[in-house]
Structures are given as structure tokens and as C-alpha cells.
Amino acid sequence: MIKSYKLSRTISDIVIYVVLGGLGLLWVSPLVWLVLHSFRKEGGVSVPYVFPKEYTLDNYLDLFTKTEVFDYPRWFLNTFVVAVFACIISTLSVLMVSYAFSRLRFKSRKTFINIGMVLGMFPGFMTMIALYYLLKAMNLTQTLPALVICYSSGAGLGFAISKGFFDTIPRALDEAATIDGATRNEIFWKIILPMSKPIIVYTVLTSFIGPWCDFILVKIIMGDKRDNFTVAMGLRKMTEKEYKQNYFKQFLAGSVLVAIPITVLFMKMQNYYVEGVTAGGVKG
């Protein structure tokens, strides 16, 4: 009996290994394909075989040396700067809003929460022209600050998860501190924030990644100002009809270079991410 139990367990383990291995390969295969073909020497957009015939570093080198048409290093820097500033403002906004909603009690708090919940559900790109002309009235179009504003202004609406996280921190802590004479401001900075590392990392991570992925907004805001493009927009441009034939391999190489830092960051902070989401996202 025990033996057959053991046997069935071994079999089920083997099945699981096979399933995980197979699906895992399926999951990473597009990324492997991406990396392999970013080193491809021959061909244009597509080739009728799986593995490249010849490998070269030229696709990567061209990104940094042939910058007259597509200034990849500059875009990379732009994106980095935008991401850093957007990330700071977003993180502060999110933490401030969720702290207020979670710990402070004030009139019409519920109303605010409900409004905040639904505001983000209107299809975002519908408001792009309005956003453009607002920024234009402020003389900010075609500049990087405009992007920072766009990416971080609505961040406060994403309070749900971190509010959930703050909700789990015992209120007794606040009360004890209040008795000791601490103001709410001090409680926020000195007690709550130090305890919220997972959720801070989660917020920083998600808001930092945002600007690396958007191209629709950049297109509207930057117009013909190619110097102020972000990598996502630039890479997207490489795949347009006019350039695709020439630049597709560079597009692959550029994509790999974007993915590397984000992946490293993500892997490093994965555990915080899981902790933050689990605590804040779906508590029963």
C-alpha cells in the first residue's frame, strides 16, 4: 500500500516535471527566439527557419554607432530619465493616497475611494487629445516633462493594492505612537513607511516599467521631435512599413537591451512583488 502510494507520487512528480518543463520551454521560447535572432546576420524581417545561420554583433553595434536616423542611446537615456522622475512622483502619490484612505478618517472618504476606483476604467487613449492640448496650453508639448506628467499624474488612482497592504498593519501601532505625542505626519514617515518595503518596491517597480512600454502617448505628444522619443516609441517606429526591412534586426537587438535591465530589476525584486501583491491585492 505504502509502496504504491510512493510509486504514484513519483509518477505524479514526473508528470509535473514534464508539464512544467514543457510549458516552461514554451513560455521562454519567444524570448530565446528574440535573443537568437537579435544576433542574426542574414535576412531581413523574417527567415524561413528556426535558428539563424550566421551570428554577428553588428545589430547591437549599429544601434549605438549609426545614430543619424535612429538615436537609440539618446532614447534610452530619455526613457531612463522619464522613468526615474515618473517613478518618484507616482510612488509618492500612491503611498500618500493609500495612506490617507487606509489610516485617516475624514468626511466623504468612501466617496473618494469609489470615485478613485472607477476613474481609471475609462479607456485611457480616448483622453489623449485633451491631454495634448492641456499640455500645450502649459507650453510643455514635445518635452520630456510632459511625459513625466502623463505617466505619473494618474498614479494616485492605483491605490487599491497598497491601501490593502496598509490595512493589514495593526492600528494599535498608530494609537501607541499618538499617545507618545507623534503627529500623523511622523507616524507616516517613521512607522508606516519603514514597515512597507514590499509595497514600496512593488509600486516603484510597476511605475518604473510603465514608460518603457508605452508608445501610443509618446507619438501624440512628441510629434516630429524624434530626439525626445522614448525607446518604446523608437522601437515601434523601426517596425513601421518604411523602416521595417532595414531595421528589423536592430529592433530585435534594441528590444533585448530594453528587456535586460527590467528583467534584472524584476528578478531581484520578485519576492517583494509577490509579498506586496499577496498582502495588498486579495486579502479575504
Place this chain on the structure above:
Amino acid sequence: MTFIEYKALSPADKVKYKVGEFFSQIPNKLSVFGKTIANFFKNLIAKIIAGFKGYGSRFANGDMATKISYIVMGFGNFTRGQVGKGLAFLAAEILYFIYMANFGLAYLNKFDTLGTVKTTQTINPDTGRPMSVYGDNSMLILLYGTLTILITFVLIGIYVANTKAAYEAELALKAGKKNLTLKEELADFLDGKYHVTMLSLPVLLISVFTILPLAFMILIAFTSYDGQHTPPGNLFTWVGLETFRNVFKVTEGASKGYTFVSLTKWTIIWAIFATFSNYLVGMILALMINKKSIKFKSLWRTMFVITVAVPQFVSLLLMNQMLQDDGVVNVILERMGMQPISFFNSTAFVARVTVIVINMWVGVPYTILQTTGILLNIPEDLYESARIDGATPVVQFFQITLPYMLFVTTPYLIQSFVGNINNFNVIYLLTDGGPSKNPNLYQAGETDLLVTWLFKLTMNSNDYNTAAAVGILVFIVCATLSLITFNLSKSSRNEEEFS
């Protein structure tokens, strides 16, 4: 019923209970939701009325300085020891007048017609060459008019607050108390009124860059802003509910109405399949990875989760490339002696299945991340007793894991359902709505969701009003769904549980 009580039911009863509960709650939830909305507006109106009542009585009862505050904002505070506060009120008033005189009023004046003078070209009599004669730009009038109205509302709020502050300062002095100095009031913003400090910046940003554009977009649904009325060369104007009527008018053959109905159907099917396929597969994978006897847990997890870190526009574009008729996938299929499949170009069914499967590639890693922690929290004794009863892992999954997870993660499920209704990236980058094989669809293909259709309407044919109307409808559905689940879910009701 608690989870433990629920567990004690027989499987058939459990299903009955769940289904019964689900349907019995729908009318209840809707009515509660309706009441909440009604209450919200009732309270709002009551507050406004109360505000005006106080406004009148304060004027009648206040002294001269308070009365002057009704014209010169901040006067009451200024003369009663609150110089900073008084000056702030005054500054608000002055800035408002400057704004109105230089910018706002011009747009507000034309707000009712959205402009009457068309931009035209004439021949310049001096040069014999064409030149532009600039007229009104309906879009800017609508946008800046809306901005002006919002600013006016804010100023009215500040203005009423100013009269209140003046009157309160007067009463305080009369009662022999000393009014708070600016410094003291500022200090209060770090403690008693800390929520104001915390919320003001985000609320300001959200008002200007989210609410205002949103209000603008909503208003567009009531105008004639379409391909034939595109500024700057054309004017558009208010048309009331006509756009909505067109969206709902289902005629034979191709029409916006037909397209709306058929895309709505597919959007719902898509949202259901996309949500549950991700949820189930992600959860099963998470269970497999976290099974005690399985080694290399972090390796497995990394293999799946690494895909999250690659920007979607890259990975989806690659997928599109790989699934072409002559793409890698078909090359492999052919090598293996199988028929190549035209993923995006054959029938609607094949393309739809393809996008749902690819969406799993995108979404499953997120589910793995999100459910891992909760799965580990399922009480071990539940499994223990099931194992003693001789339940196989599959039975355990359906009897324990799934019900527990559904019980705990309903809000998350609804959220991802709403997210999938608005899932722009996957469809836009993967198929761009294709294949377009149904000639009755207006500006849309077979895999277009309502959101991607909106995008095409604005980008290809400038049908902004239709897009805005459809956007509003989608928004109402999503907002209702999430408000109901959020407000009635355990997490909202038990908000104070940890206090």
C-alpha cells in the same frame, strides 16, 4: 456562512449554494448599488443646499468685515489676525479674475455653440495668393470651456469656504478665543488635517490630467465631432443623444449598431475566456511549482515570470511575427509533417482561439505571482482530511483549492475581468483586429474588442463622438461591476478588521 460551514456541505449542495448565492445576490447587489448612487447624489444636493443656506444666514448675521468678505475674499480673516489665510483667499480671487479675463471668458462665451465662425481660405488681394482666415476651433472651445467651468466650480467652493471662515473667525473672536495663526494652521495640516496634505497633490494632478480630459471626452459624445466635422477646418456642435441612438440603431447590413452589438458579444466571450483560462492555468501551474516534492522551485517560477519583464509591445509583436503563415511556428509544424495553420488569416474562430491562447502566455505569469502567496495560506488540515478520505489530487483541487480560491479571490477575478474587457495591447499588437472577413463590421475586424474599435474609430475615421459614446457605455458596465464587487466584498466590509 463561513468557509468552514460551507466546507461541511456535500459537493452537490455546494454548487447549489454557490449558484443560488450568485443569482440571489444579483438583484440585491444592483439595488444596493442603485441606492448607493442615489444616496450619493442626494447627499451631494443636500450638502449644496445646506451650503447655500449657511451662506445666506452668515451674511445676515455677520458683522461688516464678514460682509465685506462676500465681495473681497479673505477680508474677514485678514482683519481678524489671520493675515496669511486672508491673503491666500484674496490671491485665489485675483488669480481667478485674471484667468477669466485673459483666457477663460472667451471660451466660456462660445461654449453653448462651440463656435460659429469657420476657418476659411481666401485669396489675399495684395499677393493674389491664398491665405488662411482663422475662425473658431470647436475642440479648443470645448476643452478650455470645460476647464473654465471646472475652475469656476473650484472657485465657488473656495468662495463659500471663505465666507464660512470669515464668519467662524468672527464668532471665535466674539467668544473671546484667539484665532489660529497661519503657523498653527499649517501645523494642523501635518496632524489633524493630514488627509488634506496627503491628498491635495494627487487630487490636483488627477483633476487636471484625468478628470478634466475625461469630462471633455464624455462631452464629445454629445457633439457632432466625427470625420465630417473635424477641426480646425470644420466646426462641430451639440447634438444631444443622437450618437447614442446611432450606436443602438441596428440596421440590416453594415452599421455602427450592428458592429457595436457584435463586438460587444465577442468582448464578453473574450473577457470570460481570457479571465478564466489565465486564472485556472496560472493556479494549476502555481500549485505544481509549489508542490512540496518538486525541486528547483525558483527556476520554474523564473521561467514563467521572466516573460512579465519583457515589454508587451516587443513580445506580442514577436508572437505576431512567429505566427504568420510563413512564421517559425508554421515552419516547425511543416518540419513535423503537419499542416501549417493560418493563425490570423483564416477564419474568425481560429484567430479568436489564437488570441485567447496567446493571452494566456501574457497573463498566466501574473496569476502565478498573485496566487502563489494565497495558495500557501490554504489551511493544510483541509488537505490532510481530504487525503485521509482518499481524495486524488484532482479531486482535492476541485473540492478544496478551487472553492477556497474562488471564495478568497472574487474581487481579483472581477478586476481581471474588467481588465480584459479593456485589454487593448494584446489585440492591437497581435492581430490589430484582423482577420477582417465580416463585411458588415464598420471599421472593425473579427477579433476587435470594443476598446480597439474605439481606437480605430478615432485614428482611422476620426469618429470621435461614436468612440466617446461607446467608451461611456463600456465605462458604465466596468464601473458598475467593480463598484458592486468592491463595496460588497469582504475586503471592503471588513476594512477595520485589523484595527
Place this chain on the structure above:
Amino acid sequence: MNKTKRICAIAIAAMLAVTSFAGCGSGDTGSTGGTTGGSTGGETTASTTGGGTTVTGDGGDPLYGEGANGTINLKVWGPDAAQEVLKGQCKKFSENMKAYGDVQIEVIPQGEADSAALVLNDATVAADVFGFACDNLNKLVRTGCLLEVTGAEKDAVIADNSEGSVKAATVTDKDTGEDKIYGYPETGDNSYILVYNKDYVSEDQAKTLEGTLEACKAANKKFVIEAGNGYYSCMFMFTGGLKIDGYEEDGETQKFTEYDEAKVVKTMMAFQDLFIKYKDNLLVGEITKVVDGFKSDTVAAGIDGSWNFSHAKETLGDKAGFAVLPTINVDGTDTPIINMFGYKLLGVNSSTKYPNTSIELAKFLAGEECQAERAEKLNWGPSNKAVAESDVVKNDQALSAILAQSANSVAQISIADSFWTPVATLGNKVSDTANPMDEAACSCMHRIAQSNYR
């Protein structure tokens, strides 16, 4: 309450009265709403920038005095590939105009396909002179973004350029029925023809579609066609004798000319039958697959656009063959395939601050001299009649083939927004070899493609 405070208060009241009632007009417009919630600033109305100058030109001044008030700053958009040439030409223009004013021209890379979208988004920051594909003409004219070409300029455009290109720059006024020109034809080659590898397809075989497909089959290579795109798939209808002619009276739906429906259906069925017969050698997909296929030696021929010719030449060298679209056998007669032919136009932004200088520049860039230079250096097919007759064009197989094709084509003019999607749908159907249509379905499809949406 002490005295000083009272004085202060009165001063504030007075200040307010002054600001709010007397002199609100003055003051800094850039001020922000601050505490009032929103902030605005910058220009008063975006629609008042520019405006025509009314300075009279002294007879010979082509800039009509625009140069008198200091430097004229212009922005020009052109595609990446043409940057060098364009910069040189702009420099030359500035030199020509030296006597009348200091013209500084900024050349910014911006492809013709995208430029219209950017102009529509915000014309006030767009280029003063920009190149665009003629299918965007209507949108640009409807929204009032282009300055009309009138008077002597109009006459010159009509006289110098090929008939098709002039037609492509013309819009019929909805109200008056008058033909108005809104662009300066820049090229006459924005279309697609047959491109093949001479190793597999002979010049003779390339004359008929049957021959080409047979050659592909013999070589076991593919034939590429992009059918899921209205720009290419319209040839299935056009070959059957159908033509489009501007708009219906409502000004937004496509008008189709008289035609023989039975013939159109027969032609589409002929295409479909041929595709089914050679389905193993047919590759339906983006046109980039033509050159990709040449590179990997899997494609023998395909229908490719003029903007890819240089890539084809680079890849195949002398083996690259170019020919007008082949004929297809419909009911026993070899019928030439008729396609849609586009042109690139130069437009003058109607919001430009310097309309006269911009007109002058557009005229120059679209003129004979510049077109000849582009034909020579960039291999762009000219719209200018004189350049089309030059040796540079005649000795180039690709250029002469594409110019020859323009005779057998429908000019890409006045295309309704609602035209493309249904025609793409039709193309998808015709090329779907797995689920062929019967004649009834075909005629139904085709009627729907025309019915357009209301």
C-alpha cells in the same frame, strides 16, 4: 484691531477692485490658476497663430515682403531616405532667395505615410511644407490643413505634371463642384508592380500571372501577394473593369462608376481559381516578405511596392526583374491587372506663418530640377513630364516599369475612409484558398464592398 491692519485691509480691497474691474486686460497671461485648481498659460488662442501677411510684393519679390521683417524660419518634413538630397535642395532654395530675405530651413525626418496624422493632431507645430501620400489628401483638405494651390502655381502644376498626379492632387469642392488643387506632385511612383528573380521567372513568363505562378511552381518557390490590405486587394475588383470616381453626393461614401457586375465577379473568380490552383506556391502576407523571400531564396516573384525596389536590387543585383503587373486570363482573354496608383504630394500647411515663402519652397521642391535630382540619386519615379522622358528614368527598368504601370491603374484619389476595410475583407476572401467562395458569395461580397457604410 489696530490701525495699520485696517489700512492694509483697505489697500487690499482697493487693489482687488483695480484688478478685477479696471485693468484686467493687462498682466501676465502665463500666470497659473494656482489655488483655483487648474493651471493654464501660454498662448491665448491656439487658432490665432500665423495669418497671412498683407505686405505687397514689389513685383519681382516671390516672397511678397515676408523677408522684410527678419529671418524666415521654415520647417520641412521629408522621409529619412531623402534627408541628404532634401537638405541640399533647401540650401539651394535659401541661396536663390537671398536677395529677398533670409530663409532658414529646418529639415526634419518624417515619413510621408505618417505626416498627415501629425498635421491633423496639431497643425500649428507641424512643418510648413511637408510631403504626404495622396490618399491623405481628402482628410487634410476636409480639415482645412492645406493651403490651396491657385493662380499661376495651379496652371504650372497642371502643365508640368502627369495627368494622374494632377488628378491625385485635385479635390472637387462639395458645394460648388469646382476642381481645386491642394498639393504639388512630388513623385509619380507610389504603387506596386511585379518584382521577380530572373533566375526563376523569365521576362516572357512575367507577362502573365499564369506564367509567373507556373514559373514559381517549377522552381518550387513562393509568389507573394498582400491581399488583406485594401491598397493591394482593390486590384481584384479594378481588373474586372470597376472604377471609383470620387464621392457620392453625401461627400463621404465612395462613388463607383458604371460597370459590368458579371465581369467583375468573373475576374475575382479567375483570381481565386488561380490562387487555388497554385495554393502551395502562394504566400499571402505583408509585402516585406518579397524581399525577405529573395534573401532566403524562398520567393521567386511577388507584388512589391516602389519603396522596396532598392532593397530588391540590393538583394538580387542583376537578377532583379521588374515588370508591369501581369495579365490574367479571364474567360479566355488576357486582361491586364489594374491596380491603385498613388502619388506623393508636397503640401503647404495652412497654419504657416509664411505662406508666400512656403508656397515658393513647395513649388521649388516639386519642380523639374529637384525631381530630376531625386530620380537620379534616390530612384524616385517623377511626376514631372519632362523628367519622365529623361534618360535616367528610361534606363532604369524599375522606374520605367512603374511609370508604365500608371497607364493601367486607378489613381488613388478621393478615397473614402470607409473604402479600405471592406475591400481588404474582399481581398481576404479572394485569397482564402481553404474556404473558396462560389459565384454568388463572390458577387455578394463585392456588392458589400461597394455599398459602404452609412
